[in-house]
Amino acid sequence: MLTKRIVPCLDIKNGRTVKGVNFVNLIDAGDPVVLAKQYADLGADELVFLDIAATLENRGTTLDMVLKVAEQVNIPFTVGGGISSVEHVDALLKCGADKVSINSSAVKRPELVSELAEKFGSQCVVVAIDAKQIDGEWFVHLAGGTIPTKIKLFDWAKEVEKRGAGEILFTSMDHDGTKAGFANEALAHLSNLVNIPIIASGGAGSIEHFVDTFKEGKSDAALAASVFHFGEIPILELKQKLKENNIPVRL
Amino acid sequence: MKLVIINYGAGNIKSIQFAFKRLGVDAVLSNDIAEIKAADKIIFPGVGEASSAMKMLKESGLDTIIPTLKQPVLGICLGMQLMCNSSEEGNTKGLGIFNVAVKRFANDVKVPQMGWNVISDLKSDLFKTIKDKEFMYLVHSYYAEKCDEMIAKTDYQVEYASALQKDNFYGVQFHPEKSGIEGSKILENFLNL
Numbered sequence: 001m002l003t004k005r006i007v008p009c010l011d012i013k014n015g016r017t018v019k020g021v022n023f024v025n026l027i028d029a030g031d032p033v034v035l036a037k038q039y040a041d042l043g044a045d046e047l048v049f050l051d052i053a054a055t056l057e058n059r060g061t062t063l064d065m066v067l068k069v070a071e072q073v074n075i076p077f078t079v080g081g082g083i084s085s086v087e088h089v090d091a092l093l094k095c096g097a098d099k100v101s102i103n104s105s106a107v108k109r110p111e112l113v114s115e116l117a118e119k120f121g122s123q124c125v126v127v128a129i130d131a132k133q134i135d136g137e138w139f140v141h142l143a144g145g146t147i148p149t150k151i152k153l154f155d156w157a158k159e160v161e162k163r164g165a166g167e168i169l170f171t172s173m174d175h176d177g178t179k180a181g182f183a184n185e186a187l188a189h190l191s192n193l194v195n196i197p198i199i200a201s202g203g204a205g206s207i208e209h210f211v212d213t214f215k216e217g218k219s220d221a222a223l224a225a226s227v228f229h230f231g232e233i234p235i236l237e238l239k240q241k242l243k244e245n246n247i248p249v250r251l
Numbered sequence: 252m253k254l255v256i257i258n259y260g261a262g263n264i265k266s267i268q269f270a271f272k273r274l275g276v277d278a279v280l281s282n283d284i285a286e287i288k289a290a291d292k293i294i295f296p297g298v299g300e301a302s303s304a305m306k307m308l309k310e311s312g313l314d315t316i317i318p319t320l321k322q323p324v325l326g327i328c329l330g331m332q333l334m335c336n337s338s339e340e341g342n343t344k345g346l347g348i349f350n351v352a353v354k355r356f357a358n359d360v361k362v363p364q365m366g367w368n369v370i371s372d373l374k375s376d377l378f379k380t381i382k383d384k385e386f387m388y389l390v391h392s393y394y395a396e397k398c399d400e401m402i403a404k405t406d407y408q409v410e411y412a413s414a415l416q417k418d419n420f421y422g423v424q425f426h427p428e429k430s431g432i433e434g435s436k437i438l439e440n441f442l443n444l
Contacts (some may be wrong), residue, residue: 001384002368002407040431045367071269077430096265097391098429121299123363123390125264129307166363166390183390195358197365250367250386 003105003248004214005045005201007223008228010035011112012081013053015061025113028052032065036073039228043235045250046170047077048101052103054082063095072097078126084108088113093120101126101169104142107149107156117164121236126199127160128169129153131186138186153186154193168194169223171201179205179227184217193217199223207233207241214247254278255290257317257330260307261360264296267327269432270428274439282311285385291322292442297329297436300355301393302341304329318346323419323444332393340393349415349422351398360408363392368405370389370425375402376410377414377421379440385433387413393426 011018016030036047049069051062059082066079078097079092080101088232089100106113116125130145131138131153138153157168170190174182182203191198199218201211204224213219227233239249254266258280267273271278278294281287295317297304308314317324317334326334330381335345338353347352356362369384393412395403403414405424415422421441427434 002364002366002389005366013263030338067265070266072433074270074273074429074435076390093263098263098266103319118300122392123298123365167365169328195361196363197361208396221366 001248003045004219004242005199006043006210006222006224006238006249007048008039008044008045009050009201009223009225011225012049012051012062012065015060016126025100025199028060033072035240036069036077039235040073040075040124043239044228047073049077051081057089057175057212063091066092066095067095070195071215080126080128084112084117086112089116093124097124099124099126099167101128103128103130106160107140107142107151112157113160113163113165117166122164122166122196123164125216126169127165128165128171129156129160130171130173131150132173137166141173145176151207154189157194158189161196165196167197169199169200169201172203175203176201178203181205181209182213182217182219182222184213185211187213187217187219191220197221205234207238210238211242211247215245216243252276252292253290254292254294255287256296257287258315258413259304259310259311260311263298266426266427267294269424270435270438271442272301274435274442276321276442282313283413284312284316287313287316288320292323292444293320293322294416295324295326295330295334297327297333299329301329301332301338301343302343303332305343305345312383315392316377318348321419323441325441326420326422327428328391328424329427331424332395334394334420334422338393348420349393349395349398349400349417351400351412351415353393353395355393356407356409363390364407365390367430368407369403369426370403372404373402375414375421376444377416377423377437378403380404380436381433381440386428387427387434389413389425391424395422
């Protein structure tokens with residue numbers, strides 16, 4: 001049986017991990033390779049690296065980081081942040097990234113999703129969608145949730161699926177950072193609407209939240225950052241609890 | 252030991268090369284027929300779409316060479332699928348090494364299957380010391396049907412062949428290079444065949 005995935009997300013700036021990460025005694029908590037290896041050993045199913053300060057100038061630094069991670073880490077990983085061209089994706093995949101995640105660039109030019117899927121296959125194209133509720137309706141937002149668009153979340157999800165996205169990473173900006181649980185109602189609706197895997201993101205605060213997003217939210221994977229980085233939720237314990245709740249996990 | 256990864260333009264071969272490097276083996280990337288023929292072991296990778304990958308194989312003349320190889324060959328993911336008779340993806344005629352058809356998952360499950368699933372009924376030295384129902388990482392929309400050449404099966408609404416073997420030819424649907432320590436053991440077993 002296919003298992004539900006637990007995905008720690010690491011923020012990257014100039015090839016280094018940012019936000020304090022102190023779940024174990026690490027010699028260098030800013031080294032993405034050290035952290036990625038640690039997470040792989042602790043039972044993470046996949047990793048996401050998000051380049052939060054991506055610019056054309058530091059692209060080389062990120063590629064170099066991807067190469068180093070691929071060299072040493074034996075679980076799949078996705079790279080996102082500032083990706084807007086086929087050439088850039090080609091370079092990332094050639095350095096060993098398994099998947100790339102695109103967000104604003106897809107909203108600005110939806111053809112990018114089709115181009116990537118056609119050239120590299122849907123399996124490596126993750127479309128990240130940030131959305132917020134306005135008067136009870138979900139709208140896609142850009143730039144970390146700061147810029148609203150007129151695009152409705154569910155329409156956009158259908159469109160990226162049609163264009164060949166292999167997976168959707170949905171972040172609810174209303175839940176992100178609250179530690180009050182994932183946006184399960186919207187997630188469940190998404191999961192029924194499209195036939196590609198959905199990664200839940202935004203709102204993880206307790207083990208119960210993960211149980212809920214897999215059961216009520218029908219998510220295929222759940223992504224979180226701080227609860228893992230600060231050791232608030234040890235991955236092994238989380239997976240054991242999920243298993244006790246009859247949620248299939250890799251243990 | 253000379254290990255060659257067939258480089259015909261399809262997919263993420265860097266990860267496979269790195270996985271062997273972690274095992275202390277330097278794999279050579281090549282599309283040179285003489286170099287491939289001279290190798291001790293050969294990896295046939297592949298990610299992407301079947302018909303375009305097959306087209307690339309044909310352009311380099313590898314489609315007629317691969318079925319004649321005598322040394323152990325391991326097809327990974329799309330590589331394995333191309334070694335089958337045919338694929339529903341792009342109505343592609345395969346290399347015909349494995350006598351089985353590749354079909355698309357029905358829409359009653361999420362497609363692609365993406366993530367960790369178990370392999371069971373393991374029947375080859377490729378899986379030496381690998382326990383039944385070990386987890387492997389898979390990403391695919393098409394699958395090989397159960398058949399006589401099946402050496403591992405996986406269940407995703409339908410039971411299908413997640414590994415195949417015929418003589419010196421091996422194929423795995425999962426990504427051993429991305430499947431943690433256990434995946435790495437399978438690559439090591441391949442080197443020891």
